[in-house]
Amino acid sequence: MKFNIDSVIKNINKPWTPVDLEKFDDLVLRIALFEGEYHEHSHLYDEFFFVYKGEIKIWTERGDIELKAGEGITIPKNLKHKPIARIPSFVLMIDSLKG
Numbered sequence: 297m298k299f300n301i302d303s304v305i306k307n308i309n310k311p312w313t314p315v316d317l318e319k320f321d322d323l324v325l326r327i328a329l330f331e332g333e334y335h336e337h338s339h340l341y342d343e344f345f346f347v348y349k350g351e352i353k354i355w356t357e358r359g360d361i362e363l364k365a366g367e368g369i370t371i372p373k374n375l376k377h378k379p380i381a382r383i384p385s386f387v388l389m390i391d392s393l394k395g
Contacts, residue, residue: 301327301348305386312390326389330381337371337378341392350385354378 299317304327308315311331318325330352345354346368354361354371355378361369368388371377379387 301386301388305349306331307394308386311381311384317388319393322393324391324393325389328387329384330379330385330387332381334379336376338374338376338390339371341373341394343373343377344388344390345369345379346388348386348388350381350383350387352385352387353380353382355380357391 297318301317304315305318308327308329311329312334314326314328316324316326327348330350336355345352345363347363347365349365350360351364354363354369356371357376363369
């Protein structure tokens with residue numbers, strides 16, 4: 297289904313509440329408002345982050361990763377991580393529907 301990210305984010309005002317944009321294979325493309333600090337966690341699958349607007353830091357047990365608008369990274373499965381946004385930021389994620 298066709299979507300427009302700018303139209304979608306106009307309706308997002310609650311941080312850390314992902315909105316599903318598209319499902320394909322066993323994956324889902326989501327976007328969320330990151331604001332403040334999320335809790336430390338890990339997944340049984342790789343997780344992809346792409347900063348659409350703003351900037352975030354992802355704490356990992358291997359070191360911090362800084363991402364600005366237009367940058368992305370895949371966090372490997374089982375790696376403990378914690379996203380942190382000092383300013384409100386919109387982030388696209390690809391997650392597994394199985395996990």
